[in-house]
Amino acid sequence: MKRVNVLLADDEPHMLHILNAYFTKEGFTVFTAENGEEALELYYANAVDLAVLDWMMPIKSGIEACQEMKRYGTKVLLLTAKGEAEDELAGLQAGADDYVRKPFDPRVLLLRAKKLLHMEGEIRIGPLRMDMVGQKIYKHGVDIQATHREFQLMKCLVHNRGRIMTRTALLDHGWGFDYEGEERTIDTHIRRLREKVGEELIKTHRGIGYSLEAAHE
Template sequence: MSEKILVVEDDKDIQELIVLSLSTQNIGCIHTADNIDEAKKFLLSHNFHVVLLDLNLKSENGYQLLKYINTAYTKVLIVTAKDSDLDVYKGFENGAIDYIKKPFDPIELAYRVKVHIKPSQVLKFSHLRIDRASADVYKDQKLVNLTAREYDLLLCFSSNNNQILSKEQLYANVWGYDTAADDNTLMVHIRTLRKKIEINPNKPELIKTVRGQGYIFRGSIYE
């Protein structure tokens, strides 16, 4: 699967330059957003490996977006004209791993992204371990037999750890269409998945229901 990259930049010329520099190097599947609201929608519906974030988004502060990014899985590279030490430190304190000052060398930007683009293939959450390379799932070190749909659902949840996912988002990511036409289908799959991965399916600790909003995966991350 091609690595997904989100470019959050409201200057169209710079946005196009970033996209060109990455696509020329055949780096990932690139999405672009002009503002925080648009970026948030992408983050809720896709699992990104890298986010390139501008801090000056018209009247918005790019730092506001960092709290919506799960930096355990998504690498944040700040691309901005802000260059004070305070700006750099604030970005790192909020989860960024690299800082690229404008104007930048397009080739250097592409190579910096390439360095950070390979995510860990193993996700560990307390009693659960997911090996994305082999698609194996282990509960207390015992292999769990999941269907393809259950695995895709678990991967969607775990890759968006601590983020509320609506039924529509789950259908779009796992089933491949936008509208949750049959709530019962989703409920049945979540119920069977809970039976296989939860210590106590009647009191789930990982996949929790958020009344009126959807579901959230609450996994404590282990290295």
């Protein structure tokens, strides 16, 4: 089973220690940083599924780190002591997928994180059912025998449904940031994935990338 990678960034060591303990206990692989610059270094060195970023951090703020990570479609949850509605709006406008005010119960944060990662167990898209734990895709109840790469590509498209994902973003998600191969390898894998899930689910945006347009059923 693939472990889910979470990046936790907060300039309060005690807070970082508590969050690390909670996420590790739940089976996540955790990377920790105490400022925005360190968070970005870890982000580019590892395949991060979710970043939990404190807004007010030295060197680079959580907002700056969020904006950079969202270029690649990564899920981001912002933490902040700021309580004004304008601050929450600013965080969401920066691309954050969710926003949690301090102080908070770590158990609530954990549940919000799992929801963002669709870790409730399964996702349904049209005739498909994705088993997020077993990493399998079923069509009309039959296992389509998706490869690991195909599952990761489908997962990325599902988590960013309705948004165009560039070939670079899809490569980073499925192959890692250190992949140096040809971008067009994505086209081959998408073609094979389409043959299995159905041609109509994945839309091509010429010269840009791909998107999943189907709604949940």
